[in-house]
Amino acid sequence: MSQPVRPEDKIENGERRAFLAAGAAVAGTAIAPGVLLYGMAQAKPADQPVSAKVRWGMLIDTTKCATGCTECVTACNTENSLSGKTGPQDSQWIRKVELKNLQTGARHSLPMLCQHCEHPPCVDVCPTGASFRRADGIVLVDRHICIGCRYCMMACPYKARSLVHENLTDQNPEVPRGKGCVESCTFCVQKVDRGENTTACVEACNAAGHKAMLFGDLNDPESEIAKTVKTYASTEVRADLNLNTGVRYQGI
Amino acid sequence: MKIAFREIEGKSQGYWGLFAVLAILAALGVGSALYMEHHGHIVTGMDNQIVWGLPHVFAVFLIVAASGALNVASIATVFGKTLYKPLNRLSGLLAIALLAGGLMVLVLDLGRADRLIVAMTYYNFKSIFAWNVILYNGFFAIVIAYLWTMMDQKGGRWYKPVGLLAFVWRLILTTGTGSIFGFLVAREAYDAALLAPMFIVFSFNYGLAVFLLVLMGFYAGTGRALGDKMVLRLKNLLGVFIAASLYFVFVYHITNLYFTKHHGLEAFILMNGGIHTLMFWVGQVVLGYLLPMAILFHPGLGNSRAWIALAALLAILGGLAQMYVTIIGGQAYPIDLFPGFEVSSSFYDGVVHPYTPSALELMLGLGGVAVALLMVAFAVKVLRFLPERLDDETVAALHGAK
Ligand code: SF4
Ligand code: SF4
Secondary structure, three states: OOOOOOHHHHHHHHHHHHHHHHOOHHHHHHHHHHHHHHHHHHOOOOOOOOOOOOOEEEEEEOOOOOOOOOHHHHHHHHHHOOOOOOOOOOOOOEEEEEEEEOOOOOEEEEEEEOOOOOOOHHHHHOOOOOEEEOOOOOEEEOOOOOOOOOHHHHHOOOOOOEEOOOOOOOOOOOOOOOOOOEEOOOOOHHHHHOOOOOOHHHHHHHHOOOOOEEEEEOOOOOOHHHHHHHHOOOEOOOHHHOOOOOEEEEOO | OOOOEEOOOOOOHHHHHHHHHHHHHHHHHHHHHHHHHHHOHHHOOOOOOOOOOHHHHHHHHHHHHHHHHOHHHHHHHOOOOHHHHHHHHHHHHHHHHHHHHHHHHHHHOOOOHHHHHHHHHOOOOOOHHHHHHHHHHHHHHHHHHHHHHHHOHHHHHHHHHHHHHHHHHHHHHHHHHHHHHHOOOOOHHHOOOOHHHHHHHHHHHHHHHHHHHHHHHHHHHHOOEEOHHHHHHHHHHHHHHHHHHHHHHHHHHHHHHHOHHHHHHHHHHHHHOOHHHHHHHHHHHHHHHHHHHHHHHOOOHHHOHHHHHHHHHHHHHHHHHHHHHHHHHHHHOOOOOOOOEEEEEOOOOOOOOOOOOOHHHHHHHHHHHHHHHHHHHHHHHHOOOEEOEEOHHHHHHHHHHO
């Protein structure tokens, strides 16, 4: 066994066989999403289906986020097998943004990532439906339907998405990526679906002692994130767009 | 009066020379697309900041020009100007060919061009892009039917209704194309209700410029008679469309200047945007509007075929410059994530994004143009698209028939 078989490879091969057997291209492609959803459902403990009762979210306290610190970025790259290069054609799922208030001169540092909008423009514009929002609020790209048109990159107000510009090697089998498809932060869906209920960036930020990021279920009144957003002021970036983002910020 | 249509001979050296050049350009276009497909978009000048590059400039231009090229037929059918009736076949043919060329570029520039079947079978009906796929397919079907009503006796009685449908459909199609940008709420350059109607006016302009050039080219090349009456009418119409484009661009920028939040963007396009400012003033405004208008409305130059052809060519170049400013300029100007803050990051937040197209992208774009022209050159050889003569007597007779 030289190469690990990726889950989606299995699907693709299975699909191809079905296609040949049925001899109908339309039938073949029409089955794909069903197979994929089935695969996803299987990846989770049976007692935890993706449910709209949950809304995964993140709260970022910019007063705790350290200028120059990139622990979250590094952790994301490791978890999701990103190269970590920062050329204009390289993927960046999470990046540190340095801010300076033009009036007051106040400086802030914060991580920027897919905001997992409740009303995601990327999903609205995607012609094929490859961009989708799960019931639990996580916005993903189905890399088997993405045609690489990049309309979602044009539409995302947060510049959260990247196109894979070249062939990839050494990938994490749990994180499907591929040349010609668009990708973005998945809220570490593989970890969430395993029941870990945290993300690589949040873990790294905590491990570094900053504790600037909080991940959890916004719909669960007992969760730390729900309690915090209920008690303290927090804001969405570009709140004027009314996207009800899953990621919120404090201190800006 | 009856107009005789005839295939062109298509045996001359000139014809085959043109055919060969176009075929080579088309092959180069497809070849660069295959190369891009193999290596990924890393071999292009596009990146995660400028996600739509030169191929989109050509593709959107061709698609917009396609719907405009149908204008001549619409004037004949819908507005009852019998004068233009002899030209409606060429008008329909050009519309189909330009759309096919544009779509080819659009599809070959996809990250996964091999998944065309997915694009055709999966639809997200909230997406204006998906609607456009339907609009484009419908356009092909309707214009082909339209051509049939023109060219086949049996179709004659459907000529008017199908022509009307084609007219309405093309207006919706251009609105749809313009709306692709209108839906991008986060990008300042596209945050304008004016975009869709502006694209319709642009389409009149670009479509007619291409039409005029192709018409004059084929008649000159085949030695068939094309009288001044027809040419001068068309060139006056082109002048009006160019003026209308200029007017819309003027209003667009005035409106943007009225909203304080767009001042940064306006300064970028109009004053300090480097290549984009240059493209706007020199490419779009001077070459695309002022110069051709001056030629077309000039009492002397405006009557010369060569100058009219130059004006049409300039209008086309101006159109490409306009698409460059709209598409590339709109992306080059950074998204304002945090209004009131100065921002910087490893992902190029807050800075103007540079873009240097690669030769591959240029070849793909030109390949689309070549495919469109190739289709026209081939079609007029095998089917009866062009009237045998359009000299002044013929045209005068038609005019009288009106
Ligand atoms: S941040 Fe961008 S990519 Fe993420 S859900 Fe919102 S629009 Fe989509
Ligand atoms: S690039 Fe992929 S995910 Fe994005 S809009 Fe196009 S098909 Fe959808």
